[in-house]
Amino acid sequence: xxxxxxxxxxxxxxxxxxxxxxxxxxxxxxxxxxxxxxxxxxxxxxxxxxxxxxxxxxxxxxxxxxxxxxxxxxxxxxxxxxxxxxxxxxxxxxxxxxxxxxxxxxxxxxxxxxx
Amino acid sequence: xxxxxxxxxxxxxxxxxxxxxxxxxxxxxxxxxxxxxxxxxxxxxxxxxxxxxxxxxxxxxxxxxxxxxxxxxxxxxxxxxxxxxxxxxxxxxxxxxxxxxxxxxxxxxxxxxxxxxxxxxxxxxxxxxxxxxxxxx
Numbered sequence: 505x506x507x508x509x510x511x512x513x514x515x516x517x518x519x520x521x522x523x524x525x526x527x528x529x530x531x532x533x534x535x536x537x538x539x540x541x542x543x544x545x546x547x548x549x550x551x552x553x554x555x556x557x558x559x560x561x562x563x564x565x566x567x568x569x570x571x572x573x574x575x576x577x578x579x580x581x582x583x584x585x586x587x588x589x590x591x592x593x594x595x596x597x598x599x600x601x602x603x604x605x606x607x608x609x610x611x612x613x614x615x616x617x618x619x
Numbered sequence: 620x621x622x623x624x625x626x627x628x629x630x631x632x633x634x635x636x637x638x639x640x641x642x643x644x645x646x647x648x649x650x651x652x653x654x655x656x657x658x659x660x661x662x663x664x665x666x667x668x669x670x671x672x673x674x675x676x677x678x679x680x681x682x683x684x685x686x687x688x689x690x691x692x693x694x695x696x697x698x699x700x701x702x703x704x705x706x707x708x709x710x711x712x713x714x715x716x717x718x719x720x721x722x723x724x725x726x727x728x729x730x731x732x733x734x735x736x737x738x739x740x741x742x743x744x745x746x747x748x749x750x751x752x753x754x755x756x
Contacts, residue, residue: 529669530633562665563730567723574721591658598733599726600715 508532508558510539518618519548520586520611524557527565536565540572540583549581550618554611556587566599573605582606586614623650627686629668631676631701639668639686643697650690656754659734660695666727667699667750675701675748694736694755706748708740 508525521539526532543551553569561569569585576583584606588596596602608614625646629635643664647657668684676682682702689696714725731738737753 528665529636562662562669563724563726564669566726570721571723595730598715598729600720604720 506531506535508535510535512539512543515552515611515615518550518552518615519543520552520554522554522557526560527558527568528560528562529564533564533568536568536572540575544575544579544581549576549579551576551581551583552586552611552614552618553583554586555589555592558592559589561592561595566595566601569605570601582618584608584614584617586611623690625688627688628683629686630680631672631678631682631684632680633672633678635672635684636665636668639684640665643686643688646688646690647695650695652690652695652754652756656695656756660697660754662734663731663738663752663754664697664699666731667697667752670706670727670750671699671701671703671748675703675706677703692756694753696751696753698749698751700743700747700749702747705742705746706740 506525508523508527508531511522513520513522527536540551573583586608588607596605606617608617627639627642629639640661644661647660671684672678676684685700687698708728711725711728712719714722714729719725731752735752736755738750740748740750743749
């Protein structure tokens with residue numbers, strides 16, 4: 505079983521990635537990077553990461569979220585986060601990245617924010 | 620409770636991070652420490668071993684990462700040693716400074732310091748870098 509499972513769905517012009525597993529150094533971080541690069545190549549620049557199923561992330565995974573955020577912004581897109589677990593929220597607080605990412609607890613609200 | 624010690628010597632590759640984390644989780648579960656503390660130790664060991672493999676030993680498989688685990692009535696202590704050129708944590712930029720927020724690395728040390736009660740780095744006589752981390756009960 506893959507360390508990180510990512511399934512993609514479309515909600516209007518927003519691409520939602522439902523993620524479950526771990527975003528850690530190696531396989532998990534690479535899977536996230538690959539998914540984001542592919543979406544950008546396909547011209548999908550409005551991306552919502554649903555992290556409800558991500559129970560574990562390390563500093564490499566956090567770095568990959570930052571790298572994704574930067575790559576998408578550079579391409580005039582938007583990356584937003586949905587359904588952070590308490591632990592992930594704690595990590596983003598420690599790293600002060602909650603001030604960088606747009607974070608939502610409600611999917612409809614998150615989707616509307618792209619408009 | 621007596622003092623229990625376990626020593627591991629692992630190759631310098633990325634897969635070692637998960638191997639070390641699994642071994643430490645098993646050790647910690649026997650030590651009777653709380654779930655919250657165990658989570659913190661798990662975060663810290665992953666970051667320490669990642670640093671040892673990537674920054675210390677530069678993923679050179681001729682070099683090893685040595686880990687010593689000690690459980691006492693007062694605390695769980697973990698030492699991670701690499702065979703690299705040495706490391707000064709004070710030279711790592713503050714990843715929470717506004718100008719560094721979008722950098723992709725540098726957060727591992729912050730996590731180790733956040734989740735453990737004591738974290739010290741030193742260069743032992745035989746060279747390399749050792750990070751010693753303590754989690755009190």
